[in-house]
Amino acid sequence: MKKIMLPxxxxxxxxxxxxxxxxxxxxxxxxxxxIPYAAAALFMAGxxxxxxxxxxxxxxxxxxxxxxxxxxxxxxxxxxxESPSKPWHAAVRVLSEVLLFRSLFRNNKAEFRNGPDLAYxxxxxxxxxxLVFHWSMLVIVxxxxxxxxxxxxxxxxxxxxxxxxxxxxxxxxYITDALVLLAITFLFVRRMADAKMRIxxxxxxYFPLFLLGGIVGAGVLMRYIAxxxxxxxxxxxxxxxxxxxxxxxxIGALFYVHLFLVCVLLLYFPFSKLMHMGAIxxxxxxxxxxxxxxxxxxxxxxxPMKIRTYAEYEDDYREKMKKAKLPLEKE
Amino acid sequence: MTAAALLIVVLAGVYAxxxxxxxxxxxxxxAPSAAVDSSACxxxxxxxxxxxxxxxxxxxxxxxxxxxxxHVAPDGRKIDKSLNSCLNCHxxxxxxxxNCHMYANVKPNCWNCHISPMEAP
Numbered sequence: 074m075k076k077i078m079l080p081x082x083x084x085x086x087x088x089x090x091x092x093x094x095x096x097x098x099x100x101x102x103x104x105x106x107x108i109p110y111a112a113a114a115l116f117m118a119g120x121x122x123x124x125x126x127x128x129x130x131x132x133x134x135x136x137x138x139x140x141x142x143x144x145x146x147x148x149x150x151x152x153x154x155e156s157p158s159k160p161w162h163a164a165v166r167v168l169s170e171v172l173l174f175r176s177l178f179r180n181n182k183a184e185f186r187n188g189p190d191l192a193y194x195x196x197x198x199x200x201x202x203x204l205v206f207h208w209s210m211l212v213i214v215x216x217x218x219x220x221x222x223x224x225x226x227x228x229x230x231x232x233x234x235x236x237x238x239x240x241x242x243x244x245x246x247y248i249t250d251a252l253v254l255l256a257i258t259f260l261f262v263r264r265m266a267d268a269k270m271r272i273x274x275x276x277x278x279y280f281p282l283f284l285l286g287g288i289v290g291a292g293v294l295m296r297y298i299a300x301x302x303x304x305x306x307x308x309x310x311x312x313x314x315x316x317x318x319x320x321x322x323x324i325g326a327l328f329y330v331h332l333f334l335v336c337v338l339l340l341y342f343p344f345s346k347l348m349h350m351g352a353i354x355x356x357x358x359x360x361x362x363x364x365x366x367x368x369x370x371x372x373x374x375x376x377p378m379k380i381r382t383y384a385e386y387e388d389d390y391r392e393k394m395k396k397a398k399l400p401l402e403k404e
Numbered sequence: 405m406t407a408a409a410l411l412i413v414v415l416a417g418v419y420a421x422x423x424x425x426x427x428x429x430x431x432x433x434x435a436p437s438a439a440v441d442s443s444a445c446x447x448x449x450x451x452x453x454x455x456x457x458x459x460x461x462x463x464x465x466x467x468x469x470x471x472x473x474x475h476v477a478p479d480g481r482k483i484d485k486s487l488n489s490c491l492n493c494h495x496x497x498x499x500x501x502x503n504c505h506m507y508a509n510v511k512p513n514c515w516n517c518h519i520s521p522m523e524a525p
Contacts, residue, residue, distance in 0.1 A: 219508070219509035219510075223507075225509055229509075230509070230511075233509075234511075240513065242461075243457045243458060243460070243461035244457060244510075300454035300455055300458075301454065302450070302453045302454045303454075303508045303510075304453070304504060304507070304508065307507060307508055
């Protein structure tokens with residue numbers, strides 16, 4: 074229980090810090106200007122550092138994934154996506170992983186069903202929950218372009234209209250707001266519901282979920298319930314985008330809770346499992362070509378080895394071995 | 405089994421629509437509207453900035469569905485629930501709505517039905 078309560082308490086405290094800071098200490102400038110810049114700078118530097126670090130790691134071996142027929146003889150049909158031999162095949166494999174979570178689609182679950190028999194079955198719930206969560210997050214982030222650009226590009230408007238398609242409530246209800254909250258709840262319950270999952274789950278698994286839940290919660294609250302004046306918010310975001318250090322206008326404390334939790338997310342990102350966002354593009358079993366039958370792969374680190382045959386050994390020690398009456402291959 | 409389920413769905417549908425029709429007859433004629441008093445706004449500037457869309461949404465629902473066209477402001481003044489009540493003051497600037505809405509990139513659906521101040525002659 075501690076590993077759930079600890080991250081929950083951390084997020085609660087992190088949400089209270091800007092609320093108290095802005096409401097009672099008047100630290101608008103700190104939470105509206107200094108921390109966002111610092112968080113964005115550290116996020117970018119940290120992200121680039123992690124990616125460069127991974128890119129510099131040598132990958133000496135050709136790792137052949139075995140779930141599709143590799144290209145070999147002409148009359149054997151190749152599975153191009155599972156066993157790519159051309160870069161664009163591999164690109165399709167990476168993109169299908171990034172956009173559709175292909176490997177999660179193959180997720181299996183093993184459980185004891187009707188007594189001692191272990192049954193294996195397809196389990197698509199994690200795939201569905203993850204897909205809903207990530208796509209909703211993407212749509213929500215893109216929608217926020219209306220705060221960061223004086224004239225957001227046209228597709229942002231289209232996305233916004235599609236997202237508020239139901240046209241209920243005012244301000245219009247966004248479908249992704251509900252979907253992302255549902256998905257976060259599901260991903261949390263998934264870890265809680267199964268004893269095996271509870272054991273392998275760590276505070277670092279719960280913390281991002283609670284943090285994202287806090288960010289979405291503050292955003293939803295700001296839009297639908299405890300209204301915040303949007304004009305100074307947009308002013309401030311445009312100022313941040315133009316690297317201005319002018320103080321922000323009068324904005325409700327709830328906005329600073331939202332913004333500060335986003336800053337915490339940006340800061341936490343490069344140091345955490347959230348780096349899978351960049352790492353997925355470097356994943357060797359997704360990016361490498363399965364061309365081990367087409368091409369000779371030699372380990373670039375292989376040192377020329379000093380070999381000594383038994384014949385040479387016997388040549389060196391023949392006299393001594395003869396004296397000790399050891400059997401010899403050559404007299 | 406399927407036929408029975410289908411029958412239930414059809415009956416439920418018929419009942420739902422019958423119910424609605426009988427309700428429709430009872431709707432009262434629209435109440436007389438209050439005189440347009442535009443000497444002052446219905447609420448503070450700060451409140452209206454953040455909540456005007458909710459006020460308009462509430463006005464739309466209560467006037468169209470309940471026929472209640474009179475808004476009573478906290479100070480007791482009676483105001484006609486109409487866009488004209490707003491535009492009586494705010495039409496002096498044709499861009500009154502659009503300045504902020506374009507800046508914040510928010511597209512209201514008021515002008516789907518109403519003539520916007522920008523289109524007005």
